[in-house]
Amino acid sequence: MKSLKRLGILAATLTLFLLSTVxxxxxxxxSSSALDANYVTIDKGLTGMTWDGKEFIAxxxxxxxxxxxxxxxxxxVTPFAPKFVGKDECYxxxxxxxxxxxxxxxxxxxxxxxxxxxPTGSAVTVFSTPPGSNRIAYVAFDxxxxxxxxxxxxxxxxxxxxxxxxxxxxxxxNLSIFANAQSNRNGLKPEGxxxxxxSFGALGGYLxxxxxxxxxxxxxxxxxxxxxxxxxxxxxxxxRILQIPAASDLYVAEFDTGxxxxxxxxxxxxxxxxxxxxxxxxxxxxxxxxxxxxAGSNIxxxxxxxxxxxxHYEGASFVPAxxxxxxxxxxxIETPIATPIAGAVSTPVLVGGAVLIVAVVVLAVFxxxxxxxxx
Numbered sequence: 063m064k065s066l067k068r069l070g071i072l073a074a075t076l077t078l079f080l081l082s083t084v085x086x087x088x089x090x091x092x093s094s095s096a097l098d099a100n101y102v103t104i105d106k107g108l109t110g111m112t113w114d115g116k117e118f119i120a121x122x123x124x125x126x127x128x129x130x131x132x133x134x135x136x137x138x139v140t141p142f143a144p145k146f147v148g149k150d151e152c153y154x155x156x157x158x159x160x161x162x163x164x165x166x167x168x169x170x171x172x173x174x175x176x177x178x179x180x181p182t183g184s185a186v187t188v189f190s191t192p193p194g195s196n197r198i199a200y201v202a203f204d205x206x207x208x209x210x211x212x213x214x215x216x217x218x219x220x221x222x223x224x225x226x227x228x229x230x231x232x233x234x235x236n237l238s239i240f241a242n243a244q245s246n247r248n249g250l251k252p253e254g255x256x257x258x259x260x261s262f263g264a265l266g267g268y269l270x271x272x273x274x275x276x277x278x279x280x281x282x283x284x285x286x287x288x289x290x291x292x293x294x295x296x297x298x299x300x301x302r303i304l305q306i307p308a309a310s311d312l313y314v315a316e317f318d319t320g321x322x323x324x325x326x327x328x329x330x331x332x333x334x335x336x337x338x339x340x341x342x343x344x345x346x347x348x349x350x351x352x353x354x355x356x357a358g359s360n361i362x363x364x365x366x367x368x369x370x371x372x373x374h375y376e377g378a379s380f381v382p383a384x385x386x387x388x389x390x391x392x393x394x395i396e397t398p399i400a401t402p403i404a405g406a407v408s409t410p411v412l413v414g415g416a417v418l419i420v421a422v423v424v425l426a427v428f429x430x431x432x433x434x435x436x437x
Contacts (some may be wrong), residue, residue: 077378108315110153111322111377112168114181118313118379119168122320127330129154129183134368134385136322143183151253153180153377154203158355161211162227163203169213169376171198176215176225190215192223198285202255205305208267208284209257216252222271222282234269235287241276249260251275254339261335263356270337270354272300279303279339279354279361292361298350301342302378308334310380317344317374325351327383339363345373 075169082318089152110121111132118132121140131140152170159165166181168315169189174196192198192215200216204224215231220238223231238241241250254272258265269282279293279300302314312325330338333353343349351367 069135073373079219082188098351106318106320108317108322109151109376110170111313111315111379112154112156113313113379113381114156114166114168119154119156120315120377121154121170123149124150127152127172128395129179132322134381141185143168143179143185143385145181145184146170146172148179150197151199151376153200155203155213157203158205158211160207163211164212169201171201171215173435176213177199181428190225190229192217192221192225192233194233195223199251200253200255204257204269206257206259206267208260209269210285214255214269216255216271218250218251220250222252223325235289236272237271237280237289240273240278240280240289240291246380249275253301256303256305256337258337258356259305260337262337264359265356265361272303272339273369274301274342279373293354293363295341295352298346299342299344300339301375302338302340303354304338304340304380306330306333306336306338307380308380311383312338313381314340314375314381315377317376318372323369323373323375325367333364333366340375340378342375343369343372345372347372349375351372 088138100116107122107124108120109127110119110323112119117134120130120132121127122130127150128144129142129146129152131142132138147174148170152166154170157163157165157169160387168179170177170179171414175191176189176198179186189410195217197218198215199218202214204211204214209224210234211405215223215225220236220241222234222237224234225231238250251274252271253274254270256270258270260266262268264280265281267284269284271280271282272278273280277298277300278291279295281290281292282288283290293379310325310330311327312330313324314325316323333355337354339352339354340354341350346369348368349372350365353364353366354361355364
């Protein structure tokens with residue numbers, strides 16, 4: 063009986079500690095802004111998540127989609143570019159300052175247009191409305207140079223454009239031909255863009271595109287319009303495609319939970335210079351992480367992880383591991399998982415017996431309510 067009482071006291075003490083910790087976190091977040099406004103919690107809808115070298119530029123929600131700054135440790139969330147209020151899934155591409163694009167400026171998709179936002183978030187203007195656009199689904203820069211460091215944009219209707227710094231858009235192709243009866247389970251849904259590094263064998267400098275609804279991975283030679291279907295991911299939805307840099311952690315946004323999943327750099331050590339494909343996982347039993355590597359004029363695909371529980375992944379960014387050195391990450395929980403856990407949101411299961419360490423940072427912080435209007 064005494065042992066049971068001790069356990070009860072211990073459990074009660076732990077509960078009080080956890081409750082006080084949550085209360086302190088909320089108070090710190092609420093007091094981080096000097097503005098008197100209403101606050102909301104990001105408990106779902108986290109979509110875009112782009113690392114700008116200092117923090118994340120993120121978007122959340124569906125009907126009214128504001129932009130926010132999120133610190134690396136997840137402890138500080140502040141409004142960004144209040145004049146921009148988007149809709150559906152909004153993603154931001156950050157300029158490297160090449161080919162006439164001003165450094166640090168952001169380019170965000172919203173309906174048929176792309177908006178340009180200065181680094182402070184104070185100036186929001188329509189940058190380009192590509193001909194034939196319906197709803198632009200994703201934007202990304204050529205970071206390699208094989209396409210002239212242009213901005214790429216994908217539309218729901220399958221159109222793909224390259225866009226210069228003056229906003230003029232050139233159609234590179236219509237990908238709707240790949241939405242056929244065999245693969246088109248949830249529409250075409252083109253949502254991933256990346257240029258392969260020059261070291262990527264015969265496909266170095268090629269533009270890679272993922273079609274979430276069609277389950278396709280496509281490639282286009284530099285400055286060409288020939289579209290090469292490289293792979294079909296049956297019963298999966300390839301969402302993001304990213305270059306794998308050296309010594310960098312991967313952060314992925316979970317739409318349904320409003321959480322960030324962190325995959326440490328150690329999981330990518332053997333794949334630097336390759337491409338990573340992340341499947342959404344919303345309509346499948348799992349989300350997956352697959353590495354693409356060159357094999358002559360084709361690719362090999364290595365599955366390095368599956369996460370069960372329908373994680374619904376959206377935006378993703380690699381962040382230099384050195385950025386978190388010395389940073390307090392009190393809300394960062396790192397738990398190695400070797401076996402499935404019933405009811406877990408994320409249950410990594412890796413091939414080859416490796417262990418994937420996933421850290422979930424729940425953005426249980428407050429931010430200014432959505433205000434402002436589109437410029």
